Amino acid sequence: MIEKVYCADVKPKMEGERVRLAGWVYRKREVGKKVFIVLRDSSGIMQTVFTKELSEEAYTKAKQVGIESSVIIEGVVKVDPRAPTGVEIQADKIEIIQNVEFFPITKDASDEFLLDVRHLHLHSPKVADIMKVKGTLMQAAREWLLQDGWYEVFPPILVTGAVEGGSTLFKLKYFDREAYLSQSAQLYLEAAIFGLEKVWSLTPSFRAEKSRTRRHLTEYWHLELEAAWMDLWDIMRVEEELVSYMVQRTLELRKKEIEGFRKDLTTLKNTEPPFPRISYDEAIDILQSKGVKIEWGEDMGADEERVLTEEFDRPFFVYGYPKHIKAFYMKEDPEDPRKVLAADMLAPEGYGEIIGGSQREDDYNKLVQRIIEEGMDPKNYEWYLDLRKYGSVPHSGFGLGLERLVTWVLKLDHIRWATLFPRTPSRIYP
Ligand SMILES: NC(=O)C[C@H]([NH3+])C(=O)NS(=O)(=O)OC[C@H]1O[C@@H](n2cnc3c(N)ncnc32)[C@H](O)[C@@H]1O
């Protein structure tokens, strides 16, 4: 790798030092007999100035170089309060690695065009900031999971059964048989708890969702946990501790990047346990009191959740959903057979569901009955049912949509901006 310093590491105390920077031409302007190039690298930006007096050769090359050209620039550090970072480089050397005559992304580029050239949109510092925040959220999750004694495991993505309903399965040909892309690692995590007790995985999950909403992708990153001996209330405490740590740690490490997307950090700062908890029944009452047309037993979609989140200034739980709107594996509420021991975590500010979780049905016969009730064939779940025959234990788990979390933390207007190359019903290229 070439000897260079990063833009963010060039400080006023380095005045007079000679430095070498490598990156891309972010901005360029000519003022009188000076050429100013704002160089961009992964750490930020740095103003560089070229004049004939400093170097006629460098000045001539600087005049010719195009936006987003890749360059190496050398010069001497000078403090200048007018420069974007308070310092600039008096440049006497520029090596043009590759000159760009015309970079296709311009200021007025439409969202659809940016998605068409997403591979070039990744040059953008704003996009880089989103990815830095996403990476830091996962760094924080790993920190918390390690200190709380959870084991990372690596479940399969090629599977033979639905977890979250057959209508959103991506089918594929697996040699001479049919297979699917995983909707959720959950069932495999449930098998892993018999040896490891507390497990987690980060995997891509696939949903052939036809709904074109601001919060659905067809491929997304899914952080899932599963724990033996835990009931719904235990796993809800795990969820709020994990999400709180992820948000607070990312606020600590990426405050500057977050402030580039939202000025008001209140809801993020409020993200501390315990989170408010309301029952599904209470949620329906709230929605009806606010004029939403919804009856008990109906599912809450993005619109209903948006209204519900107006009542809260931090993430909150909705628990105790009706059995018929939830998945087959969820344990029936012993106190009310109409309901299951499930809870979703909803993000405030209109973002809604970021986590789906539940206590699992650990009784063999009840699970067989639920599978049949859902119109599925117990034969397809034989291995999964075995988990209820050989030392079954009460257990619970959940799945957090990483892009859903990023979309809320940065108040993005669409989940597609929260992932490197978004996959939606109408987009699988580039
Ligand atoms: N291990 C578990 O218990 C997880 C469980 N089997 C599960 O998949 N639940 S979920 O369908 O609500 O999805 C979990 C989360 O996954 C996210 N999710 C769910 N579907 C999507 C789509 N289509 N796009 C983006 N994100 C999505 C969202 O945050 C959900 O709360």
Ligand SMILES: [Mg+2]
């Ligand atoms: Mg869900």
